[in-house]
Amino acid sequence: MSQIDIEMVFDAVTIMNKYPKSLDPNKPIGIEHNDVFMITEKTYLDPGHTNTQATADLWIKAFAGADSIRWRSESLSDNVFTSVIVYNIAWFRDQHVTEEPVVKSDATTSVPVPNADASNKVPDATKFHAETVTKYYLHAEVVKPGTEGYMVYFYITQRDRSSSEIKVVSYYYWDPTITAVS
Numbered sequence: 001m002s003q004i005d006i007e008m009v010f011d012a013v014t015i016m017n018k019y020p021k022s023l024d025p026n027k028p029i030g031i032e033h034n035d036v037f038m039i040t041e042k043t044y045l046d047p048g049h050t051n052t053q054a055t056a057d058l059w060i061k062a063f064a065g066a067d068s069i070r071w072r073s074e075s076l077s078d079n080v081f082t083s084v085i086v087y088n089i090a091w092f093r094d095q096h097v098t099e100e101p102v103v104k105s106d107a108t109t110s111v112p113v114p115n116a117d118a119s120n121k122v123p124d125a126t127k128f129h130a131e132t133v134t135k136y137y138l139h140a141e142v143v144k145p146g147t148e149g150y151m152v153y154f155y156i157t158q159r160d161r162s163s164s165e166i167k168v169v170s171y172y173y174w175d176p177t178i179t180a181v182s
Helices: 012-018 047-052
Strands: 003-010 036-040 057-061 068-075 082-094 102-114 128-141 146-159 166-174 177-181
Touching (some): 003 057, 003 146, 047 057, 068 146
Antiparallel strands (some): 003 036, 102 128, 146 177
16 A cells, blocks of 8 residues: 655745736635646656646546545745645546545654754854754545546735734635556
């Protein structure tokens, strides 16, 4: 049984500048198919379609009844102040390759952060300390091979540079496909 991690990478700044805004999660703004891309470990890429890595249409090698997928999101641009949160993934066409995804989080995990001095400079990046974070993702079991078109509902947040307050900028949706082959 394999746990297949798929990272959805969003160019948040481009999306915010290219599309209108909606502060209603029930009325998100649709974005173009190729404005986001997905990546996974090479081990899980379908050998006949390795060119789908870092595209909106990812082909993976997954086994129904044995493998599961974890989708995570990352902001490619300005990710210190800008974040992308996926709040739903819903099937909308073709076959049901996965069961309905559910929100999960790993308990907490420690991540290394380089030590900074009092001036916020990192004099020696080989020295670090651990910070505890919670990892969030959407999870689904693979139920059969095939191609599934689904809608990814997400929102973009920004942290105010002076007050550190985080606000939702807009809600969006995107329409990638995933193909699972056995």
